[in-house]
Amino acid sequence: xxxxxxxxxxxxxxxxxxxxxxxxxxxxxxxxxxxxxxxxxxxxxxxxxxxxxxxxxxxxxxxxxxxxxxxxxxxxxxxxxxxxxxxxxxxxxxxxxxxxxxxxxxxxxxxxxxxx
Amino acid sequence: xxxxxxxxxxxxxxxxxxxxxxxxxxxxxxxxxxxxxxxxxxxxxxxxxxxxxxxxxxxxxxxxxxxxxxxxxxxxxxxxxxxxxxxxxxxxxxxxxxxxxxxxxxxxxxxx
Numbered sequence: 001x002x003x004x005x006x007x008x009x010x011x012x013x014x015x016x017x018x019x020x021x022x023x024x025x026x027x028x029x030x031x032x033x034x035x036x037x038x039x040x041x042x043x044x045x046x047x048x049x050x051x052x053x054x055x056x057x058x059x060x061x062x063x064x065x066x067x068x069x070x071x072x073x074x075x076x077x078x079x080x081x082x083x084x085x086x087x088x089x090x091x092x093x094x095x096x097x098x099x100x101x102x103x104x105x106x107x108x109x110x111x112x113x114x115x116x
Numbered sequence: 117x118x119x120x121x122x123x124x125x126x127x128x129x130x131x132x133x134x135x136x137x138x139x140x141x142x143x144x145x146x147x148x149x150x151x152x153x154x155x156x157x158x159x160x161x162x163x164x165x166x167x168x169x170x171x172x173x174x175x176x177x178x179x180x181x182x183x184x185x186x187x188x189x190x191x192x193x194x195x196x197x198x199x200x201x202x203x204x205x206x207x208x209x210x211x212x213x214x215x216x217x218x219x220x221x222x223x224x225x226x227x228x
Contacts, residue, residue, distance in 0.1 A: 103150070109158055
């Protein structure tokens with residue numbers, strides 16, 4: 001079936017504007033994750049959704065960042081009043097099926113955000 | 117805080133060589149480790165995992181070794197091919213926890 005998809009693939013925005021990044025997880029996956037990857041760096045955990053449980057927001061860097069997951073499927077990551085340091089690739093992953101269950105995360109291609 | 121790090125940021129090898137990518141982890145409570153491969157412009161892709169009750173696990177052309185004494189993880193790729201060129205990340209977690217902690221990554225460059 002289809003993998004994790006993200007949109008847009010690229011986003012250029014002006015400093016101070018709000019942006020919304022979308023993630024469509026693999027159908028049936030109960031867990032959804034957002035990560036941020038700066039140039040040449042590893043993956044920084046942002047937020048995690050599991051079923052109907054309250055999300056783990058411990059990785060969100062500031063209150064300008066928020067995310068929601070509607071109907072247990074699609075997720076939107078919102079960054080308000082963007083700053084240049086927000087420029088990065090934002091990756092979404094989902095997990096939930098297969099022998100490794102929640103531990104095998106399937107990643108989308110990411111959204112490259114550039115704040116000018 | 118807890119972190120996972122790598123010794124070599126870039127590894128260059130010739131096609132056909134064996135590659136070894138290393139990773140150090142600092143959380144002694146971690147009991148599950150995963151290697152991911154990230155090709156340019158794509159998201160990371162699962163390669164192989166290992167639990168802390170094992171010290172070696174083999175896949176197709178890849179082997180992961182775990183040394184809990186020194187908190188070290190390595191990924192061995194046999195007969196490296198140009199298609200293996202990518203950034204490789206190790207990640208750690210504890211079974212029962214859903215969050216993965218990723219290392220910085222090592223770029224593997226394979227020359228024909």
